[in-house]
Amino acid sequence: VAESLERNGRRVVLFPLRGWADAKAVERYTHYWSNLGQFGRFLRIARKEGCRDVIFIGSLVRPAITQLITFDWETLRLLPRVARQFYGGDDHLLGGIARIFEDYGFRLLGAHEVAPDILVKEGALGGLWPKARDYSDIARGLAALRAIGPFDVGQAVVVANNNVLALEAAEGTDQMLARIADLRQSGRIRLPTGTGVLVKAPKSGQDRRFDLPSIGPRTIEGAAEAGLAGIAVIAGDAIVAEPELVIRIADRAGLFVAGVREELRAET
C-alpha cells in the first residue's frame, strides 16, 4: 500500500504496531513504532506530520486487543466508548474506532480506495487457473463464508472435494493452513496433493476500510504446504502483498491464485 501511494506521489507516514509489523518492511518510510492504545501520541505525531488520511493495514487479532493495549490519557478518555464497541465482534469495534478517528478530523480510507492497483483482479494472478473441480470447491467455500459471516469470525475456509476441511476463527489463515498440512501429514486427511482450495472473502457488511482479506508470499507457502490446488479471493475485494513474489512462489509450487466473482457462491 505504501509503495503504491508513493508511486502516486503521496507522502507516507507509518505507525507500525510493535510486535506485529515487520521491521524490515517499514524501515524505508518515515515511521513511528506504536503500541495499541496510544491514541494521544498518534494524534500529536500525525498532526505534526500533517497527516490527514488514515489507512489501516492488516488485521488485528481481536481477542488480544484488550490485553495488549497500554493506554495513554487520550485513549483512556475514550475508553468507555471503545469498550462499548468492543463487545460483539470485530465489525462493531472497528466501526467505533472509525468514528473516533473521524471525530478528530482524520479521514479514514480503505487500502482499496487509495491503492486500487494492489487489489486482486478477476482471473488468474499467475500462470495457473482453477479447474472445474476447484470452482466447485470455491463455490462451496464462498457459501460457508457467507454462513459464518454473521458471527464476525474468520474470512477464510479450506474446501476439498466439496468438503469443508477448516473454518478460520481466532487462529488466523496461516495457522489454519498449518493445521491442514498437519492433518495431511498425520494421515487424518488423505487427499492427493493438489486437492482443495483456500477461499478468502470479506464478511458481508464488513467495513472494507478495515481488514480487507489479504494474501501474500506466506499465504502461498502455507497453501502449498497444505497440499492445496490453489487460493481464491473475491476479485476487487482482496489485497495481494508483493504480487511478483506471490506469482513466482505460486507458479513454482503449481498453485493457482485467482480472483473470482462472489456470485459463484453455491447455495446450500
Next chain:
Amino acid sequence: VAESLERNGRRVVLFPLRGWADAKAVERYTHYWSNLGQFGRFLRIARKEGCRDVIFIGSLVRPAITQLITFDWETLRLLPRVARQFYGGDDHLLGGIARIFEDYGFRLLGAHEVAPDILVKEGALGGLWPKARDYSDIARGLAALRAIGPFDVGQAVVVANNNVLALEAAEGTDQMLARIADLRQSGRIRLPTGTGVLVKAPKSGQDRRFDLPSIGPRTIEGAAEAGLAGIAVIAGDAIVAEPELVIRIADRAGLFVAGVREELRAET
C-alpha cells in the same frame, strides 16, 4: 454403550476399527478387530454370532475414509453405491451406509435408542453450573453451529465473551481445544482462565444413529487446558462416556458440564 447394553441383558459383539478404537476398552467384550471396507467379513461374523442390531459408535473422520479402506469383495460390489454417497458430506454417506446395512437384514439403531442412560440430561452433570455470561456464550455457540450445519462439518465451537474463537471441521474437537490452549499460551488469546465454553450440538437434520455428539474424560481435560469455563451439549442429544470420571475431572478442574435446550440458541 456396551456396558449399558449388558446391564440391560443384551449380548454385545464389538467390531473395533483398527487404528481407531481403544484396545483396552474393547477387550472385556467379544470383539473382532476390523478395517473399514471389510463389509463381507463383517457380514459373515455378524451372522455367525447371531447379531441383529447394529450400532455405530464414534465418528469417522470422513476425509480419511477413502484412503483407509482396504476393500473386500462384498464391499467392492457395493462400492459404486458407497462412492455415490460419499460425495457431498457425512450425512449423505452415512444415510447410504445405513441403507446398505438394512438391505442385508440388520437393524441400524442409534446409541441413544439402545442406551438412553448414557444421554446427557438437562442441567449440570457435576457440581458446577454455567453462569449468565456462559449462557450467553452457549446461545451464540448454538447459533454458530446452526449456521454451519448445512456444510456438514464439525459439531463443536468455542465461544468466549460472545466471540467465536474456533469452529470445528476436519480436525475434531480435541485438536480444536488444543488450538485454543496454544492461542492462549502464545498470548494470541488473552482471556482470563475460566472464560469461554465448548458447545457441541448435532447438525440439524443429521441422522442421530451416527455420530451423536459425545464427550468424555479427554474432552474435559482438553477444555480445562484451553482455559474454558465449561462444556455445553444439547440435553438428550449427546452421549457422555465414563460419566463418573467426567464429573470427577470436571469438578476438580472447576468446569461445568451442562445439558441445555436447543431453544437457548441466540438468533443473529
